[in-house]
Amino acid sequence: MIADRYDAFLFDLDGVLYRGAEPIEGAAGTIATLRSLGKGLAFMTNNSARTPEAIVAHLAALGIEAGAAEVETSALTTAELLRSRAVVSAYVVGDEGLRTALAAAGLTLLEQSASDAETVVVGWDRGFDYAELATACVLIQRGASLVASNADASYPVEDGLVLPGAGAILAAIETATGVNAEVVGKPNAPIFRAALARAGDGRPLVIGDRLDTDIEGARRLGWDALLVLTGITTEDDLHGAGPKPTYVAERLDRLVEQD
Ligand SMILES: [Mg+2]
Structure with a gap:
């Protein structure tokens, strides 16, 4: 599976784990599987208005386990x-x-x-x-x-x-x-580096739904990235200019599926 190749998984939130108040199918199970594999996780967002505790509470309401120390906000x-x-x-x-x-x-x-x-x-x-x-x-x-x-x-x-x-x-x-x-925020390097430190370092994979922030930020650092099509970016957008993700997935659980 894709997850075997990485130590640290840096998740964007909106469009990846939820859409507004709605959970995204497969997100809670994917996070739980990564935890059972002992992987390092971090949750990062450009949204500067919410505290880590508020984000943890939002994720918990969607069945996603996260700790405040795993959250990096801009x-x-x-x-x-x-x-x-x-x-x-x-x-x-x-x-x-x-x-x-x-x-x-x-x-x-x-x-x-x-x-x-x-x-x-x-x-x-x-x-x-x-x-x-x-x-x-x-x-x-x-x-x-x-x-x-x-x-x-x-x-x-x-x-x-x-x-x-x-x-x-x-x-x-x-x-x-x-x-x-x-x-300071995505696609600039400081937030990605801080998120990797929260995930415990090692080889990172960035998971996001936006080419101009998540995927571009990973590209600038030379890190691999998985684009999910559950948020902003559509399949058509991938034919344009802009950074190319390492992987494209319709669903987040592709990350932990056997190849
Ligand atoms: Mg997003």
């Missing part, structure tokens, strides 16, 4: 990156998951009235407004760096529609300031 990767650089203060445009991760890494989160900050950190923020945009813009002009948990333009909701993601908020700040952000 918020956690961002917090660790800033901590490693000894950054101590940040103005945050983002939701609870990002704020919690940054505070836990020892950063002081500044109020909107702050006159300066070392860095402006941007993630998805459903309360984003002009006042926040103006504050971020002024702080960056005063010398704050600009770091984004991810730059996803949108995310899918019901009926084939999309809503604005962190990348849309980030674009407003970049447009206003002319400054380009450092982006």
Whole structure:
């Protein structure tokens, strides 16, 4: 089986293990089989708004066993990156998951009235407004760096529609300031490396549903990747330009089927 060739399995969430509130067939059984084989697992998401505990609870409700220490979010990767650089203060445009991760890494989160900050950190923020945009813009002009948990333009909701993601908020700040952000989440390397460490290292396989984030990120690192067709990407999309996954599967349980 494909799983025999790898030690560490780095799972994207939406489109791989669930679609919104719906479980994806075979996901719970595949995770359980990998655990019974003693494989290392990690669950990684560009979504910076949810805490690892909230993600674990969501997975448990779908019958998927996961521990908080196996979850890597773009918020956690961002917090660790800033901590490693000894950054101590940040103005945050983002939701609870990002704020919690940054505070836990020892950063002081500044109020909107702050006159300066070392860095402006941007993630998805459903309360984003002009006042926040103006504050971020002024702080960056005063010398704050600009770091984004991810730059996803949108995310899918019901009926084939999309809503604005962190990348849309980030674009407003970049447009206003002319400054380009450092982006931490997929397809950039920091979140993949952090997820591999959570899975206990060894030979990794990335499992995802998006060519532009999951599969592109694996390609940049020279890692193998399995694309599942249960999310964003369709069979037709594979004929276009873009990164080629090592494997393509209709269903996740292909990973643990005998060849
Ligand atoms: Mg996905």
